[in-house]
Amino acid sequence: MFDQVTAHDRRSVLYDWILRGGIALAYVYFGAAKFPSGTGSEWFKIFQQIGFGQWFRYFTGAVEILGGLLVLIPPTATIGLVVLASTMLGAVLIVAFVIGNAIFCIFPGAFLVGLLAVWLSRGD
Numbered sequence: 001m002f003d004q005v006t007a008h009d010r011r012s013v014l015y016d017w018i019l020r021g022g023i024a025l026a027y028v029y030f031g032a033a034k035f036p037s038g039t040g041s042e043w044f045k046i047f048q049q050i051g052f053g054q055w056f057r058y059f060t061g062a063v064e065i066l067g068g069l070l071v072l073i074p075p076t077a078t079i080g081l082v083v084l085a086s087t088m089l090g091a092v093l094i095v096a097f098v099i100g101n102a103i104f105c106i107f108p109g110a111f112l113v114g115l116l117a118v119w120l121s122r123g124d
Helices: 007-033 042-050 055-072 074-099 102-122
Strands: none
Touching (some): 007 055, 007 102, 042 055
C-alpha cells in the first residue's frame, strides 16, 4: 500500500532535478541573450547571416526560454527536452548548410547529444 522510498530513489530524484535545473538555467540564459537588439551583438550578426530576418532571433530566444521552463515542470519535462533538442537540431543544420561553417556545429551538436542523453536517462 505504501511504497518505501529508498536512498537510491531520493538520489535519482535529486539528480533529475539538478539536471533539469541546469538545463533550464542554460536555455533561459541563452534564450534571453538573443533579445538585446544592438547591431554589434554576436547574435544579431549570426541571425543576419542566416537571412531569415531578426524576427527569427526573437522566435528562437522565446522557444529556448519556453523549452527551459517546460523542462523545470516534471509533467512537461519531456516536451521541453523535445522542444530544446529540436531547436539544437535546427541550429546544427543551419550552421552547417546555411552559414556553411561545419566546425561550429560542434557546439549545438554537443547540446543536442546532451539533451538526448538526459531524455534517455529519464526513461520517459
